[in-house]
Amino acid sequence: MTPTLQVNGLTKNFGRLAAVKNISFSAGRGEVIALLGPNGAGKSTLMNMITGYLAPSSGTVRVMGTDIAADPMAAKTSIGFLPEGSPLYPDLSVRAFLRYMAELRKVPAARVEEVAAVAKIEPVLPQRVETLSKGYLRRVGFAQSILSDPPVLLLDEPTDGLDPNQKDHIRGLISSMGRDKTILISTHLLDEAETIATRIILMAKGQIMADGPLPQILAAAGASGLAEAFRLLTR
Secondary structure (H helix, E strand, C coil): CCEEEEEEEEEEEEECCEEEEEEEECCCCCCCEEECCCCCHHHHHHHHCCCCCCCCCCEEECCCEEEECCHHHHHHCCEEECCCCCCCCCEEHHHHHHHHHHHHCCCCCCCHHHHHHHHHHHHHHEEEHHCCCCHHHHHHHHHHHHCCCEEEEEECCCCCCHHHHHHHHHHHHHHCCCCCEEEEEEEEEEEHHHCCEEEEEEEECCCEEEEEEEHHHHEEEEEECHHHHHHHHHC
């Protein structure tokens, strides 16, 4: 399998603080990878480096074979990204925001209505972004991340702020899309990693502590469940 995403030796230092330490992994089409770890593990920093939003102190990222530092525009056309906090334009309507994002990505305007239906945000399309609940903000952010139907999708805490039904809906979408894409989600929710991930990368203190399918993670920790493995491998 040819990797769609290759991360090699990524490190990020903030002064004397090493937020991410020499992380390497590759991923291919059909993988849903849960980047699982406690708060402060370096998950968001790693995602921001993979997407090119944050320059690494050292290391490389290749997306669909393209080095993101050498040719960022080409690499980023293959990435969809839902960042932490879903930064949006508060004074625009949801429809105007998504049309603007579609125009930037050279996506037909009709795609806006399609992703709105997928994310179940049609009722709020006329509303200003600043009036939305946290749950709707998250779903609008998810909709913009899939506008261009990218082969690589990075979702930072995708179900944060959603109610149980909304969580089930988004998790179902991720599982379905994961059959044809490479999806990397960051989460601290054990049930999320268990239910939708085909592979778990367990992080703590800026490092990878374990990487593999759930049974492999449990075997590595000598644990009977993910909660126990999480506790043993991240302490």
